[in-house]
Amino acid sequence: NAGVTQTPKFRILKIGQSMTLQCTQDMNHNYMYWYRQDPGMGLKLIYYSVGAGITDKGEVPNGYNVSRSTTEDFPLRLELAAPSQTSVYFCASSYSEGEQFFGPGTRLTVL
Amino acid sequence: AQSVSxxxxxVILSEAASLELGCNYSYGGTVNLFWYVQYPGQHLQLLLKYFSGDPLVKGIKGFEAEFIKSKFSFNLRKPSVQWSDTAEYFCAVNDGELVFGTGTRLLVSP
Structure with missing residues (x-):
């Protein structure tokens, strides 16, 4: 199993540009999550999904959108990138509300 | 909402020193508790978890944690750290939503 994979690993955006961060898991997990990690702030939940077709906002959803058309994929969309969205983004998945498995992360810089 | 401190x-330690990292959460009820580790440049990996049963939990790489319900605590311990334990450690609590602490950066000097 590849586990949780994320692409790209690094990206630099200009203010106002849009992009999609991809996340795929091959463990048949129902739950998937997007977090952002900022220095000294821990991980903050952006959006999560408990199954295909179902998404919910986390703690910091503003400026982001998600979709969950399949069990495997959970892309995160930034429509109008802002410097405040410079961060490291982690996708995770879990079978239920137990242990979460994390992807390698995407380091995003918005200039 | 739950918060984790x-x-x-x-934390800076010399090799072979003992380690204890504190973790407290804000309120009780049924919670699942986790410690994750993030080595430099890598993603988060699970060190150990507590769902129920014996409050002393043993994880990978010689780490253990003790759940003390009355203190809302889940402190991480290791008797003798190694240079390879240099990493950032995150405590997390799940009572319906997984909430992370802000992390502790551990530097172990050889």
């Missing part, structure tokens, strides 16, 4: 933001 990790009181030590930075």
């Amino acid at each position: 990790q009181h030590n933001h930075h």
